[in-house]
Amino acid sequence: MQKLFLSYQASAPIEISREAESKIISSPGFLKPEALVRYLGKMDSITRKQMQAYWEGKDEVKAFPLAKTLTLSLACRFFLGSDNPERIARLVSNFDDVTLGMHSIPLSFPGTTFYRANKAAAAICKELGIVIREKRARMAEGEQAQDILSHTILATDPSGKHMTDAEIAGKIMGLLVAGYSQVATAMTFFMKYVGQRPDIYAKILSEQIEVATAKKAGELLDWDDIQKMKYSWNVIYEVMRLTPPIQGAFREALTDFTYAGYSIPKGWKIYWTVSTTNKNPKYFPDPEKLDPSRYDDGKAFPPFTFVPFGAGPRMCPGKEYARLAILTFVHNVVKRFKWEVVFPEEKIGGDMMPIPEKGLPIRLQSH
Numbered sequence: 475m476q477k478l479f480l481s482y483q484a485s486a487p488i489e490i491s492r493e494a495e496s497k498i499i500s501s502p503g504f505l506k507p508e509a510l511v512r513y514l515g516k517m518d519s520i521t522r523k524q525m526q527a528y529w530e531g532k533d534e535v536k537a538f539p540l541a542k543t544l545t546l547s548l549a550c551r552f553f554l555g556s557d558n559p560e561r562i563a564r565l566v567s568n569f570d571d572v573t574l575g576m577h578s579i580p581l582s583f584p585g586t587t588f589y590r591a592n593k594a595a596a597a598i599c600k601e602l603g604i605v606i607r608e609k610r611a612r613m614a615e616g617e618q619a620q621d622i623l624s625h626t627i628l629a630t631d632p633s634g635k636h637m638t639d640a641e642i643a644g645k646i647m648g649l650l651v652a653g654y655s656q657v658a659t660a661m662t663f664f665m666k667y668v669g670q671r672p673d674i675y676a677k678i679l680s681e682q683i684e685v686a687t688a689k690k691a692g693e694l695l696d697w698d699d700i701q702k703m704k705y706s707w708n709v710i711y712e713v714m715r716l717t718p719p720i721q722g723a724f725r726e727a728l729t730d731f732t733y734a735g736y737s738i739p740k741g742w743k744i745y746w747t748v749s750t751t752n753k754n755p756k757y758f759p760d761p762e763k764l765d766p767s768r769y770d771d772g773k774a775f776p777p778f779t780f781v782p783f784g785a786g787p788r789m790c791p792g793k794e795y796a797r798l799a800i801l802t803f804v805h806n807v808v809k810r811f812k813w814e815v816v817f818p819e820e821k822i823g824g825d826m827m828p829i830p831e832k833g834l835p836i837r838l839q840s841h
């Protein structure tokens with residue numbers, strides 16, 4: 475298979491690979507704003523509980539593993555309808571191996587990343603098999619379909635056939651992989667960049683305090699609160715522009731075409747990259763600078779120039795879910811703490827996914 479790496483600006487016809495996950499999550503409208511409004515209070519309460527359990531009272535924490543535990547807990551709650559902490563802990567390490575394996579050379583023998591990923595995927599599918607059986611039993615007793623898993627169990631193909639447990643486990647695993655690590659990466663790099671920019675931290679804090687003071691004691695975040703977090707979201711946009719949680723995706727050329735002097739034959743796989751697209755100095759002057767004012771007053775960029783969530787018909791369907799999860803995290807962390815990054819020069823590893831090698835230790839100072 476031939477591959478070419480390009481920015482997204484290529485305007486040639488490109489075919490879209492079929493991914494069942496996106497159909498599953500879009501069909502019952504789980505990730506549409508109307509449905510997400512209902513999740514928000516629960517998202518806030520899970521985030522608060524995790525802050526109390528793992529962050530409060532500590533002088534130093536590692537942001538990356540804690541962000542992963544949080545995002546997997548949210549994904550398990552909303553996709554599987556499960557809150558079991560032991561199950562979540564077992565899944566975290568396996569998901570990390572799967573995510574690494576997705577971006578590795580597909581050589582499967584003991585010792586390779588791909589081999590570890592296959593073993594981890596089998597372990598996750600086994601665990602999900604138990605979750606599916608438990609869910610089927612509860613549904614048989616009358617539990618309403620409230621999460622993506624129950625809707626997937628009920629879904630049928632055009633001939634009326636239901637999916638097997640193994641098929642459901644495979645699809646839910648794809649969704650969990652898509653929905654968990656990218657959100658955790660964005661949260662982690664928010665901690666990294668903002669921990670080194672007290673000026674930006676001060677502005678976020680003032681926005682979040684304004685949201686918090688307008689609420690009664692103990693009241694959970696709602697949709698209107700999220701809409702007020704404009705500056706915080708602009709900062710997240712910059713964080714994802716500088717360190718994209720996903721580096722890019724493949725498309726397939728439907729016809730022969732020429733781009734920047736290269737001839738691309740029909741059938742070639744094209745890898746378009748988020749980072750080169752989002753650092754084009756034509757649209758992002760001084761592209762390495764973290765500058766949230768680029769998005770002031772809702773400034774929109776021309777199509778296909780700012781693509782942290784992709785673009786076109788295969789744009790990430792989890793964008794709004796990610797926005798809620800990340801802003802809920804920002805609200806909770808900024809309201810409680812000021813922080814310092816312990817190793818400002820910490821190496822960022824990971825070929826296709828940015829991974830802080832020490833887990834991004836940060837020093838916390840409670841307000």
Ligand code: HEM
Nearest residue numbers: 495496652653656657660723783784785788789790792796
């Ligand atoms: C900060 C968080 C996230 C980022 C930066 C991100 C980014 C992306 C990008 C760049 C793509 C490729 C889009 C394209 O090919 O044009 C994508 C696809 C996808 N994302 Fe996300 N994503 C995030 C969160 C999520 C979440 C929370 C979910 C699920 C709940 C999700 C589910 C998916 C799925 C299923 C696809 C494949 C869509 C398709 O091919 O039709 N993502 N995402």
